[in-house]
Amino acid sequence: MSRGWFAVTGPPVWHKNYPVAQGNRQSPIDIIPHQTSHDPGLGPITLNYDQCTSINITNNGHSVVVEFEDPDDRSVILGGPLDNPYRLKQFHFHWGGKGCHGSEHTVSGNSYASELHLVHWNAVKYKTFGEAATAPDGLAVLGIFLETGDDHRWLHMITDALYMVKFKGSVTDFKAFNPKCLLPSSLHYWTYLGSLTTPPLHESVIWIVLKEPIIVSEKQLGKFRMLLFTGEEEDERIRMENNFRPPQPLKGRKVRSSN
Ligand SMILES: NS(=O)(=O)c1ccc(C(=O)NCC(F)(F)F)cc1
Numbered sequence: 001m002s003r004g005w006f007a008v009t010g011p012p013v014w015h016k017n018y019p020v021a022q023g024n025r026q027s028p029i030d031i032i033p034h035q036t037s038h039d040p041g042l043g044p045i046t047l048n049y050d051q052c053t054s055i056n057i058t059n060n061g062h063s064v065v066v067e068f069e070d071p072d073d074r075s076v077i078l079g080g081p082l083d084n085p086y087r088l089k090q091f092h093f094h095w096g097g098k099g100c101h102g103s104e105h106t107v108s109g110n111s112y113a114s115e116l117h118l119v120h121w122n123a124v125k126y127k128t129f130g131e132a133a134t135a136p137d138g139l140a141v142l143g144i145f146l147e148t149g150d151d152h153r154w155l156h157m158i159t160d161a162l163y164m165v166k167f168k169g170s171v172t173d174f175k176a177f178n179p180k181c182l183l184p185s186s187l188h189y190w191t192y193l194g195s196l197t198t199p200p201l202h203e204s205v206i207w208i209v210l211k212e213p214i215i216v217s218e219k220q221l222g223k224f225r226m227l228l229f230t231g232e233e234e235d236e237r238i239r240m241e242n243n244f245r246p247p248q249p250l251k252g253r254k255v256r257s258s259n
């Protein structure tokens with residue numbers, strides 16, 4: 001079947017401009033639960049999001065992103081594999097085409113319908129997000145799988161805003177949204193050292209992937225597919241879908257399990 005636009009301009013050709021695409025700690029990966037090591041020293045993660053300040057929602061041509069104010073430690077992730085608190089910067093999603101799965105990480109070769117990434121940065125050791133994004137312990141991304149089933153009671157707050165950011169480069173206000181409403185009931189996780197999954201693919205991410213997916217409806221997921229990869233001024237309208245990178249070689253890395 002014809003590989004989509006993202007598959008032609010996307011992952012298979014990234015290594016030409018970003019040789020790190022073939023590096024030793026690339027993401028995503030296939031997580032094989034029984035091959036992960038349970039590390040009793042690995043504590044629980046804590047998400048202090050109650051004082052978070054969301055700013056806007058934007059279509060950056062790769063995904064739809066909700067950005068947060070990060071002038072202080074008002075909203076952080078801490079604990080687990082992290083030595084410092086990491087500040088919430090943004091969250092975004094990856095998804096498939098109609099009926100196709102679209103998560104980035106897979107579990108025993110199985111992919112989920114979609115994957116939510118909450119991106120945090122180490123403001124203790126680095127002065128800016130940009131600096132942290134190039135450091136080996138600069139970022140911590142919390143990955144949450146989305147599985148289709150009933151409507152998610154809060155996801156409509158995001159999907160209702162998507163028509164405002166249909167075109168690449170569009171942005172609209174998105175205040176007072178707390179992503180805590182998008183978490184599953186369990187915070188049990190797998191963790192490993194990896195990278196950004198889109199160019200420049202910096203190997204700067206401590207990945208924390210939750211084991212329990214959240215449930216959203218096919219209808220809600222379908223609204224993400226009305227977004228476009230292309231800008232308002234472009235002739236060709238290319239639907240934003242299948243914006244996920246496939247799993248990358250583990251290269252001997254250990255995946256640890258919280259329990
Ligand atoms: N899909 S992901 O791995 O969570 C992911 C998270 C963040 C970024 C990002 O900020 N790129 C811009 C930067 F940092 F300047 F390179 C890209 C991908």
Ligand SMILES: [Zn+2]
Binds near residue numbers: 092093094117
């Ligand atoms: Zn992502």
